[in-house]
Amino acid sequence: MSMHVEHNQTDSRQMAASGLRVAMNIMERWGATREQMGKILRVSASTLARSKAENGSAAKLDDDQLDRISHVLNIHAALRTLFENPANLYGFVAMPNQNGFFNGRSPLEVMSDGSFASLYETHRHIDGLRGAQW
Structure with a gap:
């Protein structure tokens, strides 16, 4: 039985590592710096570096x-529904937004303050742009 638990823990860690790498790749395409990634995901620079390393965990x-x-993966999914053009798909998050919530800041700037609430609300606002498109 304990072997089964260890196997599930290993699988979970591998899935988490994969998710982190995918989220980092998306944020790189958004133009996020490593510092911004660390704040958005609440992970250390060393964790980001280990994740980026080949076969890193x-x-x-x-x-x-x-x-x-x-939330990062779901923001990306919402943007994929909204935009077919890669320039918009990956550029939208870095563009200043006049929506009342963003108040002239880019979604990336808002998320980069590091608070979970900012990330959640950014996701909620971007997802809301889809309307009934999904």
Whole structure:
């Protein structure tokens, strides 16, 4: 039985590491700096570096970090629904936005303050742009 638990923990860590790498790749395409990535995902620079390394594995991620990764992936999914053009798909997050929530800042700037609420609300606002498109 304990072998089964260890196997599931290993699988979970591998999935978390994969999710972190995908989220980092998306944020790189958005033009995010490593510092911004660290704040958005609440992970250290060393965790980002280990994740980026070939066949690298991430440190054990907590539920908050996994939720943050999920929000980044879901923002990307919403943008893929909205835009076919890669320039818009990846550029939108870095563009200043006049929506009341963003108040002239880019979604990337808002998320980069590091608070979970900013990331959540950014996801909620971008997802809301889809309307009934999904």
